[in-house]
Amino acid sequence: MFKRTVIAAGVLATSSVAFADVTIDIPSGVQVLVENGIDSDYSNLGFDNQDKVVLPNGESQILFRLSHIVRESGSKKTKYKSVPLVATFTAADAALTLKLPRIDTLDDGRMFDKKPSFTLSENGKPIDIKQDKLSIGFELMPDYVKEIEKYNRANNIASWQSTGAVATVAATIPVVSSTSNAEVSKVTSASVSPDAGVDTEQMLKFWFAQADSESQKAFLSWAIQNVK
Numbered sequence: 415m416f417k418r419t420v421i422a423a424g425v426l427a428t429s430s431v432a433f434a435d436v437t438i439d440i441p442s443g444v445q446v447l448v449e450n451g452i453d454s455d456y457s458n459l460g461f462d463n464q465d466k467v468v469l470p471n472g473e474s475q476i477l478f479r480l481s482h483i484v485r486e487s488g489s490k491k492t493k494y495k496s497v498p499l500v501a502t503f504t505a506a507d508a509a510l511t512l513k514l515p516r517i518d519t520l521d522d523g524r525m526f527d528k529k530p531s532f533t534l535s536e537n538g539k540p541i542d543i544k545q546d547k548l549s550i551g552f553e554l555m556p557d558y559v560k561e562i563e564k565y566n567r568a569n570n571i572a573s574w575q576s577t578g579a580v581a582t583v584a585a586t587i588p589v590v591s592s593t594s595n596a597e598v599s600k601v602t603s604a605s606v607s608p609d610a611g612v613d614t615e616q617m618l619k620f621w622f623a624q625a626d627s628e629s630q631k632a633f634l635s636w637a638i639q640n641v642k
Contacts, residue, residue, distance in 0.1 A: 436474065438467040438534065439511045443482035447498060447558045450474050451566075451576050458555050471506040475574035477548060477562050478512075480526070485519045494523040498548040498558065499530055500565065502572040503541060510534045510541065544572040 440446060446454045446464055456462055467476060480496035494517065501512075514532045517523050530547055533540045548565055550556045566573045 436469045436471060436505045436508050436510065438469070438476070439509070440465055440467060440478075441512060441514065443480060443517075444478055444512065444514065445481040445495075446476060446478045448475075448477040448562050450476075450574075451559065451562065453559050456558075473502065473504045473574065475500065475502040475562075475566075475572070477501075477558055480514065480517055480523070482517075484517060484523060487520075492520060494520060496523060497527045497530065498550065498561075499532065500546045500548055500562070500570075500572040501532070501534060501543050502545075502574045503534055503543040505536070505541065508536050508541075510536050546570060546572040 440463070442463055442465075445456055445462060446467055447456050448454060449467055450469060454464070454467075463481075469476075477498055477500055479498050480494065482494060483491050484494040486492040496517075512532065512534055515522075515526065517526055527547075530545075532545065534543050535541065546565075548558075548561060550558075550561050566575065
């Protein structure tokens with residue numbers, strides 16, 4: 415698997431485009447999904463975590479979510495994944511830190527999803543950011559790159575337009591990754607085809623188990639209305 419960091423190093427060696435660093439420290443339990451319109455090679459199951467994001471100077475955008483184990487009731491634990499969150503900001507030669515409230519229980523997560531809040535700070539002082547949550551409806555494996563593209567085109571609160579170096583790299587450098595969202599989508603489509611010999615019921619049970627309580631309820635409502 416070719417990592418995006420290796421590709422970026424090759425670009426630096428062969429291109430006149432200058433890259434200056436804006437780094438963001440990412441706390442544990444936070445999953446970065448998209449960086450400036452580029453897939454972050456995230457896991458759809460939400461168990462990966464990168465502790466740092468490096469972006470060029472200027473205006474940038476990240477899409478991320480909280481994704482970790484929380485208490486559901488008593489000693490019972492479950493996987494919580496928050497609504498996807500959008501942060502758009504301008505910075506140069508800065509070391510930033512992403513800060514979010516502590517989420518220990520599923521109820522905490524539900525309250526956070528209704529009114530999410532977070533900050534990006536430099537030397538302990540919050541910087542100006544445009545923040546929003548990304549509404550994607552009920553999808554088991556959404557393509558977050560496409561979803562954030564649609565969000566940005568709609569001129570929403572935290573919309574971002576790629577320009578300059580970022581646009582050039584995104585347009586000309588293919589990201590090769592065995593875990594890319596596009597490949598996962600292709601595999602999933604092939605796996606559920608009638609000729610694939612896959613137990614569709616088992617697949618539905620598996621993905622249903624991965625969803626949070628609210629998503630499960632939404633799926634059941636949809637399923638009841640669409641029973642053949």
